[in-house]
Amino acid sequence: MTEEPRNSEPRTGPVLSVVGPGEGETIVLGTTRMRVLEDGSHTGHRLAITESVLAPHTQGPPQHRHGLHDEGFYVLSGTVRFTVGDEDHDATTGTLVMVPPGIPHTFANLADEPAVLLSTFTPDLYVQYFRDLHEVLAGGRPLTPQANVDAMSRYATEPATDLD
DSSP, X not given: OOOOOOTTSOOOSOOOOOOOTTOSEEEEETTEEEEEEEOSTTTTTXXXXXXXXXXXXXXXXXXEEESSOEEEEEEEESEEEEEETTEEEXXXXXXXXXXXXXXXXXXXXXSXXXXXXXXXXXXXXXXXXXXXXXXXXXXXXXXXXXXXXXXXXXXXXXXXXXXX
16 A cells, blocks of 8 residues: 655755746846855755846956855856956857866956856855845945955955966
8 A cells, every 4th residue: 555645744855946037136246237046055055056147348356266166157148258367268158167166267248238147156155255245335335356355265265366
């Protein structure tokens, strides 16, 4: 005899996450608008995913290195210039760029049209960095280079100062 499943029992395992269009946490950093699709809370903190819209002529952060996480960028639309060390790579729609720990990198939208990126962070810790930067701006403080470096340092990230 087969026992009927009981729907009233509490679930103790992973829970499905669905984030629809227009949903998710929004973080605005200057001319970049980020939507957090997964902050790690549904993945055991193994993975975070964001969608970012870079306005035309948006410069990204200074070149930097992550010590603990891989960062992936999938270009959904537009063209994004990735600079890795002294090499530039223009990534167009449909291009995936994976940056492992220790590799210096930055990105920018140099075009006249917005660019949209889907980004992954494994593990998820770097999403909090963007939240920290947003708090600086929301508190009326300027986002100075030192404020950026201070926030990076909390998430095993440092500027790639040896490239200046």
